[in-house]
Amino acid sequence: MTTQDASFAATQGGHRRAILFLALASFAAAATTRVMDAVLPQMAVEFGVSIGSVAFVATAYAFAYGAFQLVFGPLGDRFGKFRVILFSCFGACAMTFACAFSTTLGQIAGARLLSGMMAAAIVPLAIAWVGDVVAHEDRQPILARFMSSQILGLLAGQIGGGVLGEFFGWRSAFLLIGSAYLFALVGMSYELRRNPAVVIVSEAGAGGMRHTLRVFAGLWRRPVVRFVLVMVSIEAFAMFGALTYVGASLHYRFGFDFASVGMYLAVYCFGGLFYVSQSRRMLARLGSQRLAFWGTVLVAGCYTVMALTPVHHLYVPAIAVMGVGFYMLHNTLQTMATQMAPDVRGSAVAIFATFYFLSQAVGVWLAGQVMDRWGVAPVFLTAAAMLLALGVLLLRFMPAELRVVAVRRG
Template structure:
């Protein structure tokens, strides 16, 4: 006979809600430029591949910064680092508003990425440290809601505000968002410190192995290597190629940026739909079924979006692609949080680093291939690789379970 898990305290639930706001902001910052790439190309008189630097440089910086924020969060406190990183993001967003060249805008995106890098992985790690194991997956899904809505908000606001007011206004929106979220986190951090009766300065902690020793232990684990490799591929063909979807709809079908951004934003809505039914699907299909079905859905929908002669089929294709992608991605997250419970911040940060380094690789490769094979073929290729990855990861999960 199983007992119902004890409910989380109101204070913990409030902190989790604020962390969801932080993950929303981080993901919105990542996707805010997707729909504005053609406009940036026009304003700065550069090619689409050059304009895509605002996405690729963000992703490279984001991924590399994980190597710093993981151990920093383990030592200084994950909530503390998330708080001040959110405030730092507002500075980068303000710099973007006042950029006068593409190089200056890329630099502003780099500054924003340095702060945004801490928000999602350390939020997940804080939940892993704070929430009982019997409620961990459900609580991670709540954090995932913020991340998923960030995809919707970033792509939609990027397209709508660029069309209506110009490319600077999406960054003004992000500056305001990061400022508000950072201040709310700061107030909650001070409440946590007061409740603990501790000063803002961290107290004595047990000695931890150096970062490189922790990272080496994770990287040499057989299953950890599989998860991290899958994260690189997922970042490249999922998040990376996704940056080209709105531009493809704009260029091939002549849609305004606002409509193209709104259609691609349905990818995030598909993720929200998955979150709503995830508990049932996990019980019904298990991890192996989720990754194989999810990958196949992404591959099929990418084909539809790449070659449809009319924009209407792109609407359900984008929605179902998001649903399938998050079937795969949330299974990856669940495995990442369990790679090294003794150094969860470092482990999740390594996972995020691989994910977003893969994204940067995907953006660079996609931009380079566009001139040779076209945006439609690039999107179809990304979907096909995602489907193959789902099949492979399901096989890897079966092998792991058979050895257990």
């Protein structure tokens, strides 16, 4: 951390204010990511295609979001994470509005691709920026609170995609998300003018493309980085390959309208917010290894219930508990990502997000093909098995330098 980093970290007012605007931008990015859970069935009905055939619209965003981490991570290290997030937020805002006004599946996919590309900097660089100014031992609870903005974004995306889509058409959801981006953009611009110290530049970020490639190659050679990247790849492939089709399951298996689908999916976010409210206490009691393990147990159990239950009533508690379990797992992996390479933290968190979203894109596409042929149960059961295996790996093999230990109470 540079002298500039330390001086900014001491400026608590600027610290909190900057996090607030970054949280608003992350809210919009999360909303546009998960809005597809409720919108996909609506698009399939409007364009007269199967759910698997329209899945590429969701995949386009995730693929672009993941791939462009490799661009924005080094740029954040070199030019300042806050400044790069501001630029990215402008592009994401424009492309989200473009998605709302698209009239064909091809146009929608193109707008989603570009919005994913431009939004790629927001959450990962915001997390890396928090890593720059918050000590490791205090970071996971603060990141958990920061995560609440993303959870609320998921909530807005899922409810907006379902409820707004049912009454005003799915395009209205994208108009609402674009407006959230616009507010974040104005706030971040104001903060940058008022407090230039938010721009933290890493000396390790200097250099051209050859240097950038050396940074990423060097990251991959570190065993601790490889471990974290494999873990997040399993998480994203399994978790979101299945989660994307929970709404479709409710619609096709039980005949739910899109507003009801959105409301059901929203309880996932309430589960996540419960975790945020209890994160410090849970981390102190369990430590990071057991916190992540028990998170995977909860998620695996919930997917199993949804795969096997013949009634829709069990979906509500299952989706809510799944939200708790997922954030127990993902908050742990996020914190590991901020610590796995502190000397090039922007690039490290960027490559973490690349693996997270590219694995998610592959999982969503493959799950769509399976669902078209054999239904949703094989998708949910496979996800449950993979996530449970992930929990065991984290419990047994998490590197010591990434752990936060439990606090024993006397």
